[in-house]
Amino acid sequence: MLKISELAGRIGLSTHTIRFYEKHGLIEASERSESGYRLYSAADVNRAAFVKTARNIGFSLEDIAQLLSIRLDRSSHSCQEVTDITRNKLHEVSRKMAELKAMQKVLSRLLDNCDGGLEKATHCSILEVLDNGGLAATGGVN
Template identity: 45%
Template sequence: MYLIGELAKQCNVTSDTLRFYEKNGLLVPSGRSSSGYRLYNDDNLAQIRFILKAKQLGLALDEIQELLAIRLEATKHSCAEVKAITQSKLNIIDEKIAQLTDIRLALKSINDACCGHVDEDASHCSILSALAELEEKKD
């Protein structure tokens, strides 16, 4: 059994992080000590590691909570349910990558068009002009 500080140290997170997960329903202590301290077991340790790995992959807390619920009752769920969650996240990431690619291309285009001369004052800067034109087209 672990106290909250010991579990936090094992997972390389803060006690506040564990309290946050508990408050948001991602973590349930396995019990309380006679003094009222939260107690955690190896299942809780594995659960925190699962949460941290899912966060590394960009999953939101609600998605992680859904995956944890499926994991706890795995025999009542299918792999298709789990895959639907990750596929949805992949679709969102693909959309963001496409948007960022478009932004990068537009920014590179106006950056490349700028002479960048130190001698020339910014009133003639093609980047400022391009941004102003984009704003006018937006309105």
């Protein structure tokens, strides 16, 4: 049985974060010492590592809570439930990527059209674009 800081070192989370995850039902210590210290079994460690891995991949705490409840009783759940969570996450990621791509495009174009020199910003093309409501007004394709 590991104490909280040992678990923390083992899986690479702070003790703070482990208690935080516990409060949200993601990690639990199956025992307590006489003095009240959390004690983690091998199964607890595996569960914590599962959480860490899922978090690294990018699943939200809520996603992970769902995945854990499936993991806890695999035979009561279908494989589809797992792929649904994964697919939703993938869609979310793709949506965010599209947003970022749009931002990237605009920012690049702003930089392309601007000298960026040490001269005064009196005629800075970036400020002008922002003043004129966006790139469309300065000949951007959109």
